[in-house]
Amino acid sequence: MKFDLLIAGGGLGGCAASLAACSKGLRVLMTEETDWIGGQVTSQGVPPDENRWIEEFGCTGRYREYRNRVRDYYLRNMPMTESPEYLNPGKGLVGSLCHDPRVTLAVLYEMLSPYLLSGQLTLWTDTIVSSIERKGAILQKAVVQNTVTSKKTAIDFNYIIDATEAGDLLPLAKMDYVIGAESKADTDEPHATEEREPHNIQAFTHVLAMEYREGENHVIPKPELYDFWKEFQPDFWPDKFLSFFAPHPITHEKREYVMFPHEDMFPLWEYRRIFSADSFSLNGAGDISLMNWPQNDYFLGNVYDVTQEEKEKHLFKAKQLSLSLFYWLQTEAPIPGGGKGYPGLKLRGDVLGTPDGLAKSVYIRESRRIKAHYTIREQDVSPSFQEGKTGKSYFDSVGIGSYSIDLHPSISGQNYIDIPALPFQIPLGALLPKETDNLLAGNKNIGTTHITNGCYRLHPVEWNIGEACGALVAYCIKNQIKPLEVRETPSELRSFQESLRADGFELEWPEDRIGG
Structure with missing residues (x-):
């Protein structure tokens, strides 16, 4: 052709x-x-x-x-x-x-x-x-x-x-x-590293779509790697990865997030919300948001210029990270004023054209x-x-x-x-x-x-x-x-x-x- x-x-x-x-x-x-x-x-x-x-x-x-x-x-x-x-x-x-x-x-x-x-x-x-x-x-x-x-x-x-x-x-x-x-010798850039670092590649993310239906229970089965991700804390991270804390992108100071609007903290739900139900006259519709947050950035390995086995391993672990964060939100996330967990969170795979709620491809x-x-x-x-x-x-x-x-x-x-x-x-x-x-x-x-x-x-x-x-x-x-x-x-x-x-x-x- x-x-x-x-x-x-x-x-x-x-x-x-x-x-x-x-x-x-x-x-x-x-x-x-x-x-x-x-x-x-x-x-x-x-x-x-x-x-x-x-x-x-x-x-x-x-x-x-x-x-x-x-x-x-x-x-x-x-x-x-x-x-x-x-x-x-x-x-x-x-x-x-x-x-x-x-x-x-x-x-x-x-x-x-x-x-x-x-x-x-x-x-x-x-x-x-x-x-x-x-x-x-x-x-x-x-x-x-x-x-x-x-x-x-x-x-x-x-x-x-x-x-x-x-x-x-x-x-x-x-x-x-x-x-x-x-390296700095390559580009003379102020923020370049002293030496070349081929593995210094930004995190990728496996996005998922979710709806919130208050008062309902849509808790998913516990993800296979949930225990690993629940205990995971990188050296440069201020708290457990599955938490509402992350480094401030500019200052690296410990920054607290929140799920829904509360006081002056950043509401993760509204960050990449793609459907605001109050804008539309549709009975029973709930808000829909996409999870692409600091807490589901995956940086334990790369998906190109590696073996197929290595690629598949990191794709699986990235998917497990997003599902584990979702499960943590459903069951253990602290709620301002007391209580924990948002069981009304519901995976919406239809939004992304998949049966599991996650995007067809990772965001590179x-x-x-x-x-x-x-x-x-x-x-x-x-x-x-x-x-x-x-x-x-x-x-x-x-x-x-x-x-x-x-x-x-x-x-x-x-x-x-x-x-x-x-x-x-x-x-x-x-x-x-x-x-x-x-x-x-x-x-x-x-x-x-x-x-x-x-x-x-x-x-x-x-x-x-x-x-x-x-x-x-x-x-x-x-x-x-x-x-x-x-x-x-x-x-x-x-x-x-x-x-x-x-x-x-x-x-x-x-x-x-x-x-x-």
């Missing part, structure tokens, strides 16, 4: 790349390892975590269309009790669009439907790229495999985008790549990363190094984003790193590997460091990265030019950036509107 573009990974980056490439007439195959497209938002169960200007600017036009369609889905299909200017279906604290993963799944299929119906876009779920044939700087063929039937299909392509969650194509293509933390924060033509360092985004309101200005900008440098505890035992980062641009050079001409990085696998991965890994940035990759492939095919030549030829780069603007990309921040 022959395609202009093969996209591995159907997350937000992959879907955005498909939309951009198909809109320019390319014939595209997109593969997705699970049976749900949408990645972070859907199969991993992480509602959008966005910049504070997102309602006005700070994303691509297609990402804004996606957000608008999510809200419209609720307004068309759900009886509302209120009509806010910007509907937040869950009233979650993490962002202004906390919503059910199934809504994003429906919206993405709707956005892709013109190309799916016409056959211009071929989508194969439950499918991975199992091998790649490389000749010099060109990737020539791939074999994709259905993970259910084991059927393999040979694919020819002109370009390939690695939009997988962990940069899975990089080892298949025998490319050099980076994992973990670079830190991927393998390409050795890129440009590597984004802490100095590029830090207010300690950059004057003005934004980070370093890149001549080859293909988008913008904003998030703090937010690193969760790591497999090597390092605590949180949470430090300020200025609103930033996305340089084209960070999407281009040094050693191949027709592979682009379309997810968290771009040329960041361990440190700057912490601010380039969230939803609107991943979308922008993927959409820019899809647009670049279309531009290169149309103009018979290589991606690196676009970056290195001023007239071509200018023409490409003009085409991005015409398609709704924002390539720089409006400094007069973003404040101090």
Whole structure:
């Protein structure tokens, strides 16, 4: 089978790349390892975590269309009790669009439907790229495999985008790549480690969905590893892991959380709540929240560049951690004012499309990363190094984003790193590997460091990265030019950036509107 573009990974980056490439007439195959497209938002169960200007600017036009369609889905299909200017279906604290993963799944299929119906876009779920044939700087063929039937299909392509969650194509293509933390000698970053630490990789999380039905009893059987997790306390953690205490992400001081709002403590239930029942006229409906908290970050091992046995062990233990935390909440969590346990908590696997209440896939924060033509360092985004309101200005900008440098505890035992980062641009050079001409990085696998991965890994940035990759492939095919030549030829780069603007990309921040 022959395609202009093969996209591995159907997350937000992959879907955005498909939309951009198909809109320019390319014939595209997109593969997705699970049976749900949408990645972070859907199969991993992480509602959008966005910049504070997102309602006005700070994303691509297609990402804004996606957000608008999510809200419209609720307004068309759900009886509302209120009509806010910007509907937040869950009233979650993490962002202004906390919503059910199934809504994003429906919206993405709707956005892709013109190309799916016409056959211009071929989508194969439950499918991975199992091998790649490389000749010099060109990737020539791939074999994709259905993970259910084991059927393999040979694919020819002109370009390939690695939009997988962990940069899975990089080892298949025998490319050099980076994992973990670079040393100060490598990057000169203030928060880099003294030596290279390949195992200094952020925790991943197995998210679960839960509803609260006060007065009912939905206590699950005691999880197999509950006793282990109940006694677990890392050296850098201020209390037992299964507790309402965790390090403050910035100060590392002991911080107390609470399940539901109480005094001035942080209410975990509202953090990633995706359905706020009081917003809808539905009899008997309860609030629904997603568990992605400090207490179910898993950092006892990694799930890539390890043996299959090791991977499966850590996936099982991560799932057991989330279930153990859930069981602890049901049976032993202290209640303000006295008592313990919230037996009315109920697993909602239907929300995540699974029978056990947990997401289809773990949320991976830190991927393998390409050795890129440009590597984004802490100095590029830090207010300690950059004057003005934004980070370093890149001549080859293909988008913008904003998030703090937010690193969760790591497999090597390092605590949180949470430090300020200025609103930033996305340089084209960070999407281009040094050693191949027709592979682009379309997810968290771009040329960041361990440190700057912490601010380039969230939803609107991943979308922008993927959409820019899809647009670049279309531009290169149309103009018979290589991606690196676009970056290195001023007239071509200018023409490409003009085409991005015409398609709704924002390539720089409006400094007069973003404040101090």
